[in-house]
Amino acid sequence: MNALHGSIDSTGLVSGPPSRLPTAHGLFALRTYTLNGTAHAVMSIGDPAKADAPLIRVHSECLTGDALGSHRCDCGDQLSASLAAIAQAGDGVLIYLRGHEGRGIGLENKLRAYALQDAGLDTVAANRALDLPDDARDYTAAAAILHDLDCPQITLLSSNPSKVTALEDMGITVADRLSLQVPDRPENAGYLEAKRRLMDHIAPAGHSHEDQTETDTECAASTAYAENTLAVYDTIAGGDEVVAQLAQSEDGFIATSKGDAQFVSGQIDRAHLHRIRASVGAVLVGCGTVIADDPRLTVRAVPGVNPVRVVLDPHGRIPATATVLTSPEAPTIWLTGAEIVPPPDIGDHVRMVRLPATTENEISPAAIVSLIRERVSGAILVEGGGRTVSSFLSAGILDRLFLTSAPVLIGNGVPGIRFVGTEVMAEALRRPFRRYRFGEDMCTEYLLSELARDGSARDPDLHPGAASTA
Numbered sequence: 530m531n532a533l534h535g536s537i538d539s540t541g542l543v544s545g546p547p548s549r550l551p552t553a554h555g556l557f558a559l560r561t562y563t564l565n566g567t568a569h570a571v572m573s574i575g576d577p578a579k580a581d582a583p584l585i586r587v588h589s590e591c592l593t594g595d596a597l598g599s600h601r602c603d604c605g606d607q608l609s610a611s612l613a614a615i616a617q618a619g620d621g622v623l624i625y626l627r628g629h630e631g632r633g634i635g636l637e638n639k640l641r642a643y644a645l646q647d648a649g650l651d652t653v654a655a656n657r658a659l660d661l662p663d664d665a666r667d668y669t670a671a672a673a674i675l676h677d678l679d680c681p682q683i684t685l686l687s688s689n690p691s692k693v694t695a696l697e698d699m700g701i702t703v704a705d706r707l708s709l710q711v712p713d714r715p716e717n718a719g720y721l722e723a724k725r726r727l728m729d730h731i732a733p734a735g736h737s738h739e740d741q742t743e744t745d746t747e748c749a750a751s752t753a754y755a756e757n758t759l760a761v762y763d764t765i766a767g768g769d770e771v772v773a774q775l776a777q778s779e780d781g782f783i784a785t786s787k788g789d790a791q792f793v794s795g796q797i798d799r800a801h802l803h804r805i806r807a808s809v810g811a812v813l814v815g816c817g818t819v820i821a822d823d824p825r826l827t828v829r830a831v832p833g834v835n836p837v838r839v840v841l842d843p844h845g846r847i848p849a850t851a852t853v854l855t856s857p858e859a860p861t862i863w864l865t866g867a868e869i870v871p872p873p874d875i876g877d878h879v880r881m882v883r884l885p886a887t888t889e890n891e892i893s894p895a896a897i898v899s900l901i902r903e904r905v906s907g908a909i910l911v912e913g914g915g916r917t918v919s920s921f922l923s924a925g926i927l928d929r930l931f932l933t934s935a936p937v938l939i940g941n942g943v944p945g946i947r948f949v950g951t952e953v954m955a956e957a958l959r960r961p962f963r964r965y966r967f968g969e970d971m972c973t974e975y976l977l978s979e980l981a982r983d984g985s986a987r988d989p990d991l992h993p994g995a996a997s998t999a
C-alpha cells in the first residue's frame with residue numbers, strides 16, 4: 530500500500546493516506562476507507578497487525594449520540610469508552626462505519642422513529658411501524674477493512690452478538706468479545722433494556738447496582754475488560770513494588786462515621802482490586818480494617834492465586850474470630866507485639882511475627898516492608914485502611930498508588946488519604962499519573978517511584994503530573 534496516497538484493493542475498497550489525530554484518549558492515526566461511495570473513518574493506534582487478536586471496535590455512526598451528546602442511546606459513551614480501551618491496550622482499531630445511522634435506516638427515519646418512541650413504542654416496534662427493518666446495517670466494509678489492515682483475528686468490543694456473526698461470516702475470527710463498561714443512564718435505560726430483550730444485546734456485567742455484594746464475584750466481563758486494558762498488572766506481577774489501593778468518596782472518606790463501607794466504589798473497581806491481589810505476593814492491612822470489615826483478602830473476582838495475608842496489629846487488637854485467623858484459604862502473617870499471647874486454637878495457616886519494640890509509637894513502614902520481604906517474595910499490596918495507606922505514602926515507601934474516587938459524598942466518616950501535607954501548593958505531592966474509568970468511578974494511578982515509572986515507561990497515557998504554570 531502506498532503510505533501517502535492510499536490504495537484500492539480487489540473488493541473496490543479505497544484507502545486514503547493516514548494522518549495524525551490527537552484525541553482526549555491518545556494519539557491515533559486516522560484514514561478513510563471508501564467502499565461503494567461511503568467513506569468510513571478508521572482510527573488506529575500501535576501496531577494492530579502484530580497483535581494476536583487486537584482490540585477492535587466496529588462503531589455504527591450515530592450523529593445524535595456521538596456528536597450531539599444525546600442520552601437517548603449510549604453510542605457516545607460507547608465510542609468514548611472504546612477509544613479509551615483501545616488506547617490503553619496500545620494496539621487496536623476503531624472502525625467508524627458511516628451510513629449506519631439508526632441501525633442503517635438513516636437520520637431522517639431515525640428521528641421519525643424517535644417521535645414514535647416518544648409516543649410510547651419501543652425501539653423495535655417504532656421501526657416496524659415505519660415499515661423499516663429492525664437492523665439494516667451491513668458489515669462488509671468493516672470486514673474488508675480488517676482484512677486490509679491484516680487483522681483477520683480480533684477481540685471485539687461490543688455488546689451485540691449479531692456483529693460477531695456478521696464479521697465471522699466474512700472471514701474474521703472473533704477470538705473474544707468484550708462488553709464495554711458503560712453505565713445505563715435514566716434517559717436510555719428503557720432503550721437499552723429493549724435492545725437486550727428484543728435484539729439479544731448482552732448487558733455488561735455489574736450494570737445493575739442492586740446485586741452488588743462482596744461475595745458476588747460473577748463479574749467476568751468487567752474483569753476481562755480490565756485485563757485487556759491494564760498491562761499494569763503484568764508489570765506489578767513481574768516486580769517487587771510496594772503498591773497501594775484505596776477507594777474513597779469524592780470528599781475523601783472510605784466509610785461512614787459508623788464504619789459502613791459497603792460499598793464506596795463499584796464492581797469494576799473491586800475486580801481491579803482482586804486483579805492486583807492476584808499480582809502480588811503479599812497483601813497488607815492494618816488491624817482497624819480487620820476489626821471493621823473482617824476481610825478475606827483472597828482473589829475471587831478473577832482467576833489467580835491468593836497472596837499471603839499480612840495483618841499489622843502491634844497491640845493484638847484483632848479478634849480471635851477474624852477470618853484471616855480462622856480461615857485457612859490463604860496463609861496469614863500476623864505482625865504483632867512481643868507480649869501478645871495468641872489464641873489457643875490458632876490455625877496452622879497463621880504465622881506470628883513479632884514486631885521489634887520501638888521507642889517511638891509506631892514501627893516504620895520501611896521496617897514492616899523488610900519483615901514481609903524476608904518471608905514473601907514478589908510485590909506487596911497495601912490495601913488499607915486509610916491510615917495504613919497514608920502512613921506508607923507519607924513515608925515514601927510506595928512505588929504505586931491506585932486511588933479510586935467514587936461519585937458519592939459521605940460528608941464525614943473514616944478518612945481516606947490524610948498525611949501531614951505542605952503549606953506551599955507548589956510543594957504538594959505531584960507525580961506522573963494515569964486515569965482509568967471504572968464504570969462510574971475514576972481511578973487515578975500515581976507512579977510514585979522511579980521503579981514504577983521505569984516499569985510503566987512504555988505504557989501510553991502517562992501524564993507528567995507537573996504543576997501547571999498557568
Ligand SMILES: [Zn+2]
Pocket residue numbers: 591593594595602603604605
Ligand atoms: Zn446512538
